[in-house]
Amino acid sequence: MASKDRQRLLVDSLRRLVRRGAEAHLRRIVEKARSEDVASALTELPPRESHAVFAMLLADPERAAEVCAAWESSGLPELLGQFDAEELKPIFTELADDDAADILILLPEELRASILEALEDAESEPIEELLRYAEDTAGGIMSTDFFALDKELTAREAIVTLQENPDTEVVFYVYCVNEEGTLVGVLSLRQLLLVRPSTQLKEVMNSDVISVPVTMDQEEVAGIVARYDLLALPVVDEFNKLCGIVAVDDVIDVLREEATEDMMLMAGLGDTDAVLGTTAGAVRTRIPWLLAAVGGGLGAAFLIGSFEAQLAEAAILASFIPIVMGLGGNVGVQASTIVVRGIAMGQIDPSRAGQIMGAELRPAVVMALVCATVAGGAAFLIGGFDLRLAGAVATSLLTVMIFGATLGAAVPLISLRAGIDPAVATGPILTTSIDLIGVLLYFLIASAWLGL
C-alpha cells in the first residue's frame, strides 16, 4: 500500500537523519508528516534512535504533544520514561486534559507525580480530576475540553463565542446548559448556521439529549454512540451537570480495544494489548493459562489411568479419545463465542438466559446427532464391525457434544452474573473443563457398552 510505503520511507529517513545528527532537516521532515505517522515511525525505531528523535521533537512542544496524543500502540511509557519531569512538562501543558490523563496513567508513579508537581495548579487540577475516574468508565475516556453555552444566548452570540475560542477541540455539537451548568439541550453546528441570528438557543435546541453518567462502563458508552450514530456523547454527574464529552474517535478506540481484548482473553492470552511485545511479557501473560491446561491434562491422564484395566482389554478405546475431546471443545467454543460476542454487541439480552440456552442447544443437538452418526459408523468400520464399540463412540460423542454446548453457552452467562468478564471465564478454562469431563464421560459410557 501507498500509505505503508510512505510509512517505511519516514522510518528510513528518520533513522538516517538521526544518525547523521541532521537536526534541522529531521525537524522539517517531522513537520510535514502527520502526527499519527510520526508516532508509529517512532515505535518502529530502536530505543536509542527513537529517544534521539523525540529529544529533538521536544524543542517544539506543540508538535511533540500531537505525536504523543496520536500514539496508538505500546511503547510510549518506555519512551517518555527516559526523560525527566522538567523536560516533559511543556508537552503536558500543550496536551488536552484527557490525553494528558491517559498518558500519565501509563507512566511510572514517581514520574507521574513529578510531572503533575511541575505543572501549574490550573493545568494539573483538571487532569488530576480525570485521573480519579476509573480508566474504563465514561469519566475515564471523556474530554473536559467541550463547548457548552447558556441556553439564553442567541445564535449570533453563540457563533461569536465560537469564533472567540478557536482553541477548543473540534466541535460537533453545541451543548446548552442552564445557569447551574445542568445539561438541558443540544444542537448541531449546522443547525446554528440555519436559524435566524436573533433566535435564542433554547428555542431551537433539542432537549431530548442522550447523556451518560461519569461512572458508566466504556463498553456501554461505545454501544450507545454506535447505536445512535452520535459524533459525541455528553457525560454528566449525578446532578445532571455536564462534566465532559466522549468523542466518536475515542469510542472507536474503545471498540477496537474491547474486541481485541475479548479475542485475546478467549484465546488465553491474558489482558494485554502487546501484539509484538517482549518474550518475557508474552510468557508472563500466557503461561498461567497453559499451566491450567497442563493441570487439566494431568487430571485427564489420572482419569484415563484409572481405566487402565479396561484399556488393557480394549486398546482401541484410546483411538477415540481425540475425536471426543476435539468435538466437545469445538462445540463449546462455538457456543461460548456466540454468547460472549452477542453480549458485547448488545444483540443478546443476558437476562433472557432461557431463550439463549434454547437457541444454542437446539442446533447443538442436531449437530451432535449428525457427528455421532458419522463417527459411530466410522468406528464400526475401524473397530472390525463391532456394534458395541460403534454404540460407545456414538453415544459418548453425542453426550459430550451436548454437554460442551451447554457449558459453552452457560459459562459466559453465569460469569456475567457473578461480575466476571465472560471472555475471561471462557477460552482455555472452558475447553480444559470440557476435555476433562469429556474424557471421563467417554470412558464411563464406553465401559458400560463394552461391559468392561
Add this chain to the structure above:
Amino acid sequence: MASKDRQRLLVDSLRRLVRRGAEAHLRRIVEKARSEDVASALTELPPRESHAVFAMLLADPERAAEVCAAWESSGLPELLGQFDAEELKPIFTELADDDAADILILLPEELRASILEALEDAESEPIEELLRYAEDTAGGIMSTDFFALDKELTAREAIVTLQENPDTEVVFYVYCVNEEGTLVGVLSLRQLLLVRPSTQLKEVMNSDVISVPVTMDQEEVAGIVARYDLLALPVVDEFNKLCGIVAVDDVIDVLREEATEDMMLMAGLGDTDAVLGTTAGAVRTRIPWLLAAVGGGLGAAFLIGSFEAQLAEAAILASFIPIVMGLGGNVGVQASTIVVRGIAMGQIDPSRAGQIMGAELRPAVVMALVCATVAGGAAFLIGGFDLRLAGAVATSLLTVMIFGATLGAAVPLISLRAGIDPAVATGPILTTSIDLIGVLLYFLIASAWLGL
C-alpha cells in the same frame, strides 16, 4: 439498565396497541421514540405483529425510512419481503442513496428489481450506481449525499449554499473541488465560521486531503479513519474525482462487524452475523467445521490404531493423549489469534514474516520448556517412577507445543499471501491439524523412548 427498560416498555406497548388495532395511539408512540429503538423493538416482536406495526408505519414514509436506516441486526429483509414494491417505494424515495443500496442488496432479487423499476430514474440511478460496487469496499459503504463546493467560492457564499441545502446529510467537513470535480482540499465547518466572509475557500482549505479509492477494502478504510481520527473520509475514482464520503458511523459498523466476523470464523461459526438465528441456519453454518473435526478425529483414531501393539504393551501411553493434544491446540490458538488480530488492527506488518515468527516462537519455546518440565515430572510420579515415560511425555509435549506455535503463527501469514482471510484458515482447521500431527508425533516419540 434504564435504556433496556425503556426498550422493553416500547416492545410491550407496541404489542398491546397492535393487538387492539389502536393505530393512532401506536403512531404517536412511534413518533416519540428514537428510530433505533423502534427498529430493535420490531426485531423483538413476532413476525405477524412486526408486520402489522410496519404496515401502519408505511403511512409515514419518512419515519419508516428512518427506522429502516437505523436497523442494526438481521430480520429487515424478512419484514420488507412481506410488502410489495408499490408499498415500499415511498420508503426508498426517502432513504439516503447509500442506505437504500445497503437495504436493497439484502432483498430477494425480484423485489429489488421491481423497487428499482418503481422509482423515478433520477432516484434509482445513483442507487444502481452504488449497487455496482462490491459490498465490502469503500464504494459499497460510501454515501453519495455529500457536500462539495467549488474552491473559488468565498466563505460567505459557502455558508449561504449550506443554508440553502438543509436536506443534505449531516455535514462535518466541506470538500473543495475544482471545475472538473477533482478533490483539491478540505476544511471543517468550524473553520468556515472562523475566517473572514470574503475569504476564498482555496485560501484556507487544507490541500493535503486523505482520500481513498472506491475499490479499497472496507477494513482498510476503517483503519484509516481510526488512525487519523476522521469524522468522514472522501472516496475518489481513478481520476481523483470525488464520488462519495464514508462517514464515521459507517466505519464503526464496519469495525464491529469485522471483529465479530473474525471471532466467529476463528471459532468455526462460518461467515454469519446471526447471533440468535434459526436452528437450521446455525446448523448449516457450523456443521462443515464440525464434520472437518470429525474427519480429523477419525484420522487420529486411525493413527492411534496403528500403534495398537505399543498401546497393548504400555496402556499408560493413552493417558497422555489429552495433555499433548490440549496444549498443542492452546499454543496454536494463542499464536494464531495474536497474528490474526495484529494484522486486522494494523499492528503487524505481514511482510515482516521473519520478525513475527520470531516474536511468537521465542515465548513458545520458553513456555514449552516450562510445561514439558511440569508434565514430565508429573508423568514420572503417575507412571510409577518410569524415567523413560517421563522423557517421552516431556519431549513430545515440547515438540508438539513448538510445532503448534509455528503452525499457529504461520497459517494466517501464509493464508494472507494466498489471498484467503486469515480468520477462515485458522480456528477449527488449525486445531484439528495440530491435534492430528500432535498425536502422531507423540506416539512416534513415545515409541522411541520406550523402545516399543
